[in-house]
Amino acid sequence: MAAGKPVVMVTLVSSDGQSFQLLEEAALLSAMVRDTIQIGQGRGPAGIPIRNITGQTLSMVVVYCNKHYTAAAAADGDDAADEEKKVANKKQLREWDEQFINLEQDKLYDILVAANNLGIDGLVDLCCWRFADMMKGKSASEIRVKLGIRDDFTSEQRAQIEKDSPWVWSRTT
Amino acid sequence: MVMRTTKGSPVSSPTTLHDLPDKLLELILLRLTSPLWLVRAAATCKRWRRVAANPNFLRHIARPPHLVAGHYHYYRHHSKHHPNRLAFVPSPTAAFGANTRRFSLEYLPGGSSPWELIDSHRSLLLLAKARSAHRRRSFPDLVVCEPVTRRFKLIPRMEEMKHQHCLAVFLHDHHYPTTMDARACSSMSTYRVICVVYIECDGVSNGLGAVRACVFDPNRSTRRSTWNQRPHATRWYMVKPSRAMARCGVHLRGTDSVRFLGHAARAWFWSITDDDTMLVLDECTAEFEILRLPECIRGSELRVVVDGDGDQYNGKLCVICLDRGNQLRVFATWRRDHGNGEWVLEKSLRLAAATAGLAGYKEGYFSNGSAAKVVTANTGAVTFTPAEETWMFSVDLKTMEVAHCKSVMSVAYPCELPWLPTLRA
Numbered sequence: 171m172a173a174g175k176p177v178v179m180v181t182l183v184s185s186d187g188q189s190f191q192l193l194e195e196a197a198l199l200s201a202m203v204r205d206t207i208q209i210g211q212g213r214g215p216a217g218i219p220i221r222n223i224t225g226q227t228l229s230m231v232v233v234y235c236n237k238h239y240t241a242a243a244a245a246d247g248d249d250a251a252d253e254e255k256k257v258a259n260k261k262q263l264r265e266w267d268e269q270f271i272n273l274e275q276d277k278l279y280d281i282l283v284a285a286n287n288l289g290i291d292g293l294v295d296l297c298c299w300r301f302a303d304m305m306k307g308k309s310a311s312e313i314r315v316k317l318g319i320r321d322d323f324t325s326e327q328r329a330q331i332e333k334d335s336p337w338v339w340s341r342t343t
Numbered sequence: 344m345v346m347r348t349t350k351g352s353p354v355s356s357p358t359t360l361h362d363l364p365d366k367l368l369e370l371i372l373l374r375l376t377s378p379l380w381l382v383r384a385a386a387t388c389k390r391w392r393r394v395a396a397n398p399n400f401l402r403h404i405a406r407p408p409h410l411v412a413g414h415y416h417y418y419r420h421h422s423k424h425h426p427n428r429l430a431f432v433p434s435p436t437a438a439f440g441a442n443t444r445r446f447s448l449e450y451l452p453g454g455s456s457p458w459e460l461i462d463s464h465r466s467l468l469l470l471a472k473a474r475s476a477h478r479r480r481s482f483p484d485l486v487v488c489e490p491v492t493r494r495f496k497l498i499p500r501m502e503e504m505k506h507q508h509c510l511a512v513f514l515h516d517h518h519y520p521t522t523m524d525a526r527a528c529s530s531m532s533t534y535r536v537i538c539v540v541y542i543e544c545d546g547v548s549n550g551l552g553a554v555r556a557c558v559f560d561p562n563r564s565t566r567r568s569t570w571n572q573r574p575h576a577t578r579w580y581m582v583k584p585s586r587a588m589a590r591c592g593v594h595l596r597g598t599d600s601v602r603f604l605g606h607a608a609r610a611w612f613w614s615i616t617d618d619d620t621m622l623v624l625d626e627c628t629a630e631f632e633i634l635r636l637p638e639c640i641r642g643s644e645l646r647v648v649v650d651g652d653g654d655q656y657n658g659k660l661c662v663i664c665l666d667r668g669n670q671l672r673v674f675a676t677w678r679r680d681h682g683n684g685e686w687v688l689e690k691s692l693r694l695a696a697a698t699a700g701l702a703g704y705k706e707g708y709f710s711n712g713s714a715a716k717v718v719t720a721n722t723g724a725v726t727f728t729p730a731e732e733t734w735m736f737s738v739d740l741k742t743m744e745v746a747h748c749k750s751v752m753s754v755a756y757p758c759e760l761p762w763l764p765t766l767r768a
Contacts, residue, residue: 279362279363282363282367283363283367286364286366286367294367294370295370298367298370298371298373298374299374301371301374302371302372302374302375302380305375305380305383305384306375306377306380307380308380308383309383310383310384310386310387313383313384313387314387314388317387319387319388319391320388321387321388322388322389323388323389323392327389331386331392333492333493
């Protein structure tokens with residue numbers, strides 16, 4: 171971590187009143203926090219109120235921001251020449267991401283919406299990949315079961331789908 | 344915390360993917376990198392289908408590189424083993440398993456037997472109505488079909504050309520991949536059929552003739568057509584020769600003086616007997632041009648032309664030729680805008696020496712000076728047989744390794760899954 175810089179903390183306050191303190195630089199991963207600080211707000215002791223996001227979800231988002239900030243700071247501090255180490259660090263971070271996002275669906279949903287509202291592109295991307303992975307290689311009805319989707323097609327629509335792309339119902343690898 | 348099983352029903356899970364805003368749903372669907380997955384996701388409920396079928400969404404999807412469902416093998420000759428002449432072999436990576444019924448062509452008018460498979464392009468096949476022996480080379484009645492979706496379009500022959508010799512008929516998609524919007528179009532509306540005809544010159548006794556391209560374009564407005572103004576006009580039209588071609592005036596001595604070499608670098612190629620040139624038909628413009636052969640190739644027999652670098656288009660093509668003594672040489676060259684007309688010898692191989700160790704090789708192959716014949720060719724490999732008798736071996740164009748192959752005499756036409764998949768909200 172860069173030494174000598176003054177440590178600035180910001181406070182994020184969830185919709186149910188829980189406060190989370192984190193390094194400003196970590197919080198800047200969020201476009202929404204960035205905008206708030208840019209217009210000169212949010213640095214006070216009252217912190218930045220985050221509407222619609224509960225403490226449980228926000229705590230996960232804060233963990234993600236801290237991890238990614240630390241990883242980025244460590245990468246900056248390293249010698250540029252050490253390519254191997256950089257690749258290894260990246261791989262480590264990817265593995266951490268995978269572990270982190272291996273969640274139940276309702277939590278994943280909450281985090282995706284929160285990341286979207288806060289404007290954290292990396293986390294949005296991560297959640298979307300996780301959801302997409304849940305669907306890959308499944309038939310339409312298996313996807314419905316997995317994600318709890320109700321089939322609301324009319325019988326005509328179903329016949330049309332069957333005609334246009336007959337392979338949708340069967341399973342693939 | 345609510346405990347949930349993997350089979351969580353909508354009741355026990357208050358928040359589901361279903362509640363996401365469209366924008367996030369799009370982001371998720373964009374990450375389904377196979378069209379099979381996307382089509383299946385779009386078949387789960389109305390809302391997902393609406394999002395996936397939106398042309399603005401479809402425009403953001405990158406085309407996956409290979410979606411080959413399988414190959415149609417067309418047997419040129421009747422045999423006991425292949426009474427149907429046409430067989431579909433699913434590719435091992437496709438998801439159909441043994442269920443090839445989807446790919447049957449029996450839904451064509453009259454079933455599949457009156458039709459000869461002559462070309463394929465992406466998800467479409469081009470078939471010609473079988474002609475009697477003496478009309479074999481006349482302008483055929485055609486059908487373009489998409490086996491997966493069971494759609495077809497009959498293309499009656501171009502009446503004005505019915506007495507002319509037809510050298511070849513090709514199918515291609517002139518929109519792909521130059522325009523973004525075209526990617527959201529249905530494959531059945533963006534194809535073109537190009538028929539190459541040989542027209543004998545009037546009043547010339549020694550059999551001189553010219554080649555012309557006739558194009559069938561289902562989207563061409565008939566109003567623009569200068570060829571045919573009648574209300575029931577078909578969408579065939581003849582391409583005017585380019586100015587350069589008109590100037591040099593390429594004439595051929597009979598239909599046997601050209602031999603088809605293959606498709607590469609967005610063009611079709613023919614060799615011209617006793618001439619130091621190749622005839623080239625550009626896929627986009629449907630105009631002919633003449634490619635002059637360099638000194639080093641003259642005198643050797645041109646056999647095949649294949650794409651230089653696989654799917655990636657950079658104008659490179661490989662010309663494979665055989666010298667006397669059956670030395671195979673692979674030359675690379677680049678088309679107009681991509682090179683300065685240079686030819687580079689990339690590989691060479693003595694067929695007799697290279698194949699001597701293979702099973703079934705007989706002393707005397709490749710010895711009497713007649714060049715080996717090509718059975719099939721694609722970007723990666725070419726299959727040859729010696730002129731003496733049928734004994735097939737393939738040459739890998741990257742490694743120049745040879746291998747004996749037992750396959751029967753059939754031409755394989757790849758057939759892809761339709762892309763973009765048909766999605767109607």
